Amino acid sequence: MSRPTFGYVTPENGPLFTDLYELRMMQAYVNQNHNPRATFSLFVRDLPPNRGYMVAAGLEQVLHYIDTLSFGDRALEYLTEQGFDDAFLERLSDFEFTGDVRALPEGMPAFANEPLLEVTAPIFQAQLFETALINQIGYQSLIATKASRMRDVIDREGDRQQLVDFGSRRAHGTDAGMKSARAAYVGGFDGTSNVAAGEAFDIPVFGTMAHSWVQSFDRERDSFRTFADEYGDESVFLIDTYDTVRGAKIASEIVDEADVDLRGVRLDSGDLAALSKEVDDVIPNVDQFISSGIDEYAIREFLKRGGIGSGFGPGTALVTSTDAPKVEGVYKLVAVERDEEMQPTMKLSTGKVTYPGAKTVRRTESNGQYVGDIIGLQKEQLPGTEQLVTVIEDGERVYEIPDLEAIRRTAREERRKLPEPNRRIEDPEPYDVQISDGLQRETDELKRTLESRLD
């Protein structure tokens, strides 16, 4: 009998949100007395297409996950059924994270191969986190990036249109509906239509009427009048149910007749730039809110064509990041303790070679603009500012997540420090990310050592 869930991973089954092989390896680490200290690095191999940067997001959820992780009866019972042994389950029931985590704070720009997060702990502990950490950081970073691109297009035009996430219904499940609202806010949005996300993350919620409101009345005019009776000056009329310009005329008449200061009108179909100008002729001095098929490319086109809008409501394209719906986050073992020292490790798999060792990411700024990063070994002395922050030390939280407003501010300030060519929404120039001499040497040496062992 399957257990229906409406889109949630609860505290009871949350610890099971991992891949079976993690638990299989964990049991073997314990039973085979092979539990060395290990460092795992979470990063993306490549930026998604047309992305010159990403915006880091999701750390708050990751820390919450690590802080609260606990295997309860339901989880342990299921693992017993799956054939795990008692000694291992005993260890799981006492699971407590005792290691270190360093991370790139939320809102910061991130590039390929740079760690978004590094976990150092007994491998038994660090192994468990892979699935959940990639899942949360990957998706939120993807959406914060998408949102940042839309905000940037508006910024470049010197405009200040509102951006509101309208995507919950088309997100991939409920968690994506929640996290896209949060990540979009980080990336520069002003709010969301998703009430649960508004409540959970304390971000502004927006919304007025759908076509069903208009259609539920015999006449569009009656629907507007009734709405104005209820909401007065707060009203925003959706004017495209039958004919946009005609709808604007009716809206204008209601404004005169009912003596309300309409907050705005919404356009949701047709040639939005052209219609917005016609609507502005009919009902000037009223905010126009533009939705339907909105993404960074559509916004650029709308503004270029002189469309008149005081706000946009991107939906599907935002929450699915339709033009680049995946980011291949990985969580790779980069160092393991041997003979009481952390030794670098890497794999040589075709097309999937990883850089070994715990890392430092150093960013250099000149005249308020970033000029490049160096990825090096953590122990190296390198120029530039360290980007990774220690967030957990010996199992203790030593970092408080800033509130979402502060993260959003960081994202905005940081975006403006990125060179314009790296921020282009098509064919951006790659940002300069160097591998330090020390890291390159370590990589080459280790590769030689590993290859020599193959014979």
Added chain:
Amino acid sequence: MSRPTFGYVTPENGPLFTDLYELRMMQAYVNQNHNPRATFSLFVRDLPPNRGYMVAAGLEQVLHYIDTLSFGDRALEYLTEQGFDDAFLERLSDFEFTGDVRALPEGMPAFANEPLLEVTAPIFQAQLFETALINQIGYQSLIATKASRMRDVIDREGDRQQLVDFGSRRAHGTDAGMKSARAAYVGGFDGTSNVAAGEAFDIPVFGTMAHSWVQSFDRERDSFRTFADEYGDESVFLIDTYDTVRGAKIASEIVDEADVDLRGVRLDSGDLAALSKEVDDVIPNVDQFISSGIDEYAIREFLKRGGIGSGFGPGTALVTSTDAPKVEGVYKLVAVERDEEMQPTMKLSTGKVTYPGAKTVRRTESNGQYVGDIIGLQKEQLPGTEQLVTVIEDGERVYEIPDLEAIRRTAREERRKLPEPNRRIEDPEPYDVQISDGLQRETDELKRTLESRLD
């Protein structure tokens, strides 16, 4: 202060997983004494690119949502803060669904414009569901379809490879990680790597070792030997960490030395078809499990090139449906009660015209193959078999969701009834879906009426 959530919408905030405008309209429906009975139809306007059909999925979650929906203190408190009034909140706290729901059962083929679900109830009730219902049915149907395409490619070759969902880490949030496992199982997969999904939906879970296991030892050989000590004949070795063919040789030596019947090896990089043949020469009679970049196109290519694999582990491409990451599900008002009769309604928005009225979907079969569907008005007498089933009547559940094995069987049997050209993974022929004469007449008449009212 934001409230961290690790990817869940709980029973406390679940009812808020809706767009603000739904609640705004609901308050106005109540306060303005405008609460007619209404029918909403959930459908997709277009099939995603390269899809000749979709597989319906997600109904179980939708029914669970409707059955359990309840506004508790936390939700009501937040809505008070958002300015909703006491009379409305009182109504919400007593929310109970008293209407009817008809739906296409899970596993059934679905096409553009055909209702996946229709809700008929006082508009106050039916309005609320829009966001949650589209979210759950849209995503699960998208993934069940993607999975079905992969299974179909294997079926066509007369093969029987295992398909296991490896995508949780790359899914858009945790809910997608759960629901993709369920939907993939419906579409013809054999299981998932996601332990929480295995537990929640009672589906088989699979998993062995990651590269980190291999790298955590000085030598690959030691890592295999230790794993075999723990898991014996259940062991599957991941052999591509350093060099795939070399890894196969070591695996073969361990088999002889430790006298284990290896369950299999996994290949995760490089030219998988070519390598699988080399590996088969080195270690024949051992199952090969193939992962990395797997989707229906890659499976077709792999099989065409004579690759040897007994199973595939699609990940990112499955759970994000990368080649078609969105399906634009909509939930449209199609009828509303006036003068004690349900009257059809539609919008005329450019490019978004909807067919009015509650529908019937009739499917015709000939010699075990489907030949076409007719979408008509519910009251029409039409040839073919009705596809929509009443699942809730006057607020009471009158339909039990079959268990997941039965749904999966339905999906397989139904897929085989679809003509081959409609199932092609590229440029499929469109399946024949007709609009009935009655529905076309109703649409044309209503359009004329609505247009005449615009003047």
